[in-house]
Amino acid sequence: MPGLATMSLDNMFCTRCSDGFEPNEKIVNSNGELWHTNCFVCAQCFRVFPEGIFYEFEGRKYCERDFQVLFAPCCGKCGEFVIGRVIKAMNANWHPACFRCEECNMELADAGFIKHGGRALCHSCNARIKADGLQNYMCHKCHGVIDGEPLRYRGEVYHGYHFTCATCGVELDHTAREVKHRPGYAANDVNNLFCLRCHDKMGIPICGACRRPIEERIVTALGKHWHVEHFVCAKCEKPFHGHRHYEKKGLAYCEQHYHQLFGNLCYVCNQVIAGDVFTALNKAWCVHHFACSVCDAALSTRSKFYEYDERPACRRCYEKFPAELRRRLRRAHHYTVRR
Amino acid sequence: MSHHPTVSCIPNTGKMSKAKKVIEEAKEINNPEIDLVDKGISSLDEIPSLFTLENITRLSLSHNKIQVVPAALANLVNLEILNLANNHIQELPVSLSSLPKLRILNVSLNRLYTLPRGFGSFPVLEILDLTYNNLNEKTLSGNFFIMDSLRALYLGDNDFEFLPPEIGNLKNLQILSMRENDLIEVPRELGQLSRLRELHLQGNRLVVLPPEIGSLDLASNKSVLRLEGNFWVPPIEDQLKLGPSHVLDYLRSETYKVLYSRHMSAKPPPPAQTLDKSKKASRAA
Numbered sequence A: 001m002p003g004l005a006t007m008s009l010d011n012m013f014c015t016r017c018s019d020g021f022e023p024n025e026k027i028v029n030s031n032g033e034l035w036h037t038n039c040f041v042c043a044q045c046f047r048v049f050p051e052g053i054f055y056e057f058e059g060r061k062y063c064e065r066d067f068q069v070l071f072a073p074c075c076g077k078c079g080e081f082v083i084g085r086v087i088k089a090m091n092a093n094w095h096p097a098c099f100r101c102e103e104c105n106m107e108l109a110d111a112g113f114i115k116h117g118g119r120a121l122c123h124s125c126n127a128r129i130k131a132d133g134l135q136n137y138m139c140h141k142c143h144g145v146i147d148g149e150p151l152r153y154r155g156e157v158y159h160g161y162h163f164t165c166a167t168c169g170v171e172l173d174h175t176a177r178e179v180k181h182r183p184g185y186a187a188n189d190v191n192n193l194f195c196l197r198c199h200d201k202m203g204i205p206i207c208g209a210c211r212r213p214i215e216e217r218i219v220t221a222l223g224k225h226w227h228v229e230h231f232v233c234a235k236c237e238k239p240f241h242g243h244r245h246y247e248k249k250g251l252a253y254c255e256q257h258y259h260q261l262f263g264n265l266c267y268v269c270n271q272v273i274a275g276d277v278f279t280a281l282n283k284a285w286c287v288h289h290f291a292c293s294v295c296d297a298a299l300s301t302r303s304k305f306y307e308y309d310e311r312p313a314c315r316r317c318y319e320k321f322p323a324e325l326r327r328r329l330r331r332a333h334h335y336t337v338r339r
Numbered sequence B: 001m002s003h004h005p006t007v008s009c010i011p012n013t014g015k016m017s018k019a020k021k022v023i024e025e026a027k028e029i030n031n032p033e034i035d036l037v038d039k040g041i042s043s044l045d046e047i048p049s050l051f052t053l054e055n056i057t058r059l060s061l062s063h064n065k066i067q068v069v070p071a072a073l074a075n076l077v078n079l080e081i082l083n084l085a086n087n088h089i090q091e092l093p094v095s096l097s098s099l100p101k102l103r104i105l106n107v108s109l110n111r112l113y114t115l116p117r118g119f120g121s122f123p124v125l126e127i128l129d130l131t132y133n134n135l136n137e138k139t140l141s142g143n144f145f146i147m148d149s150l151r152a153l154y155l156g157d158n159d160f161e162f163l164p165p166e167i168g169n170l171k172n173l174q175i176l177s178m179r180e181n182d183l184i185e186v187p188r189e190l191g192q193l194s195r196l197r198e199l200h201l202q203g204n205r206l207v208v209l210p211p212e213i214g215s216l217d218l219a220s221n222k223s224v225l226r227l228e229g230n231f232w233v234p235p236i237e238d239q240l241k242l243g244p245s246h247v248l249d250y251l252r253s254e255t256y257k258v259l260y261s262r263h264m265s266a267k268p269p270p271p272a273q274t275l276d277k278s279k280k281a282s283r284a285a
Ligand SMILES: [Zn+2]
Pocket: A014, A015, A016, A017, A018, A019, A035, A036, A038, A039
């Protein structure tokens, strides 16, 4: 590559504005691309890079701040941006140093991890917990050791035999269900324990994903009920948390994956089409944007239109085309019909 | 040289007042989409109030007689769609490329022979329609191929003999139309456009295609590949009779790679130009 000094100013142009350079003007040379100092700016904020530091993404250059805001994921533990190596695990992103065993705090990024009861554990902690069976719980009422799984009630653990079902009076075990909220009851009136059979008869909604009752915020979609955190994209498994979801064949998808899998983006606005879809010429349009590509006049399903480079042209526009173009389009049309 | 009197001196009052009415109404109800299609406008300077509509997102000016696009049009900083199809435009102001939200620009059916230097710096342009003008590879602006936000590029009915290899930079391109140009060759870099779903190459002077085209996803039922009306070597022509997907299969074969490299090193003279373009409306001056 010729050095700057040996290149003639006459054929040197700024990558951004493609104007030339003044003699003795300071020129930025980044990987052989030349820029006016004022043109070498962040693609997002158009400001000069602080201390000359920039990040590149898909051919564009960004200042550190905008790069982080636009592209860097947030760490699930410390909440800071993750630049460099990103650990994707447990439905979140992490700094390698922030993704650690929840028992012994060992770094898991390279060692690998095992999901146990919703927690990320290192192999040895997981093995130990499994061998211990269940941790040794102590009953909150009698202070005796609980063999096997405890009954959980108001955040404490108990022997099941201290309680009976609020409806049928049967003695309870760890499968008992605690009900905290019931429509029409004050919270301190409920907080009751029920056996599984009585609980099922109460009609408390069951989550379509984990099959457990939903007593707090509920999402109703796809004809089922869901825990907020269990209503997730069928592709990336991230919860929607109130963000828009798109349904297809009984499954729900986030916008990005719906588009990736099914591609019904409006040709004009490039957004996923939520309502009615117009499809023609291998393209799709939202209701607002199905229009003649030459004059932008709205088209309807009944409108007659002409194909023009696989786009619709309304009759008025077609008739305003130069006669020689119409002739060629007609010939091309015959060709495609013949095939 | 024209001997007709300058038409714009005699304002077509009927149609002109219509244009002004559209603008007044838009102002009143704050309509962000302005239709000034077929209003007999020959100069935008006749409707200065247009330049005060800073909030509009779409401006459609198709089927008028506009010759000059004033640089001040770029003051409409909220424009997302600008449609100038079928006018008499010979030149565009570079200011358009600074429109920060412009996603769709249609300058088809005009009389462009060149594009201004710096034309490629549109920050968010997605669809660029330059169909039916007088452009070729020598008159494209130097930074034309930095528009990597483009998803559709329409250059049909122009005068390209070669497609610059920098086309490979337009990584988001899904649609490329080069219909009825004078293309003698297309570059291997076309094979880098992995999102391409529509490729129009019909009506050119092509004889072979780079084998890299075979790797593009142009055979699915949502894809379009138009190849007819060229001067293909017999094996490509034979496959084309069976359908474009057969051509793609053939391009991927080892036999074809040998044929292609032999053809490229032998460099036979290109087929003669067959389209008579002198009658194109874009040539009128
Ligand atoms: Zn510059």
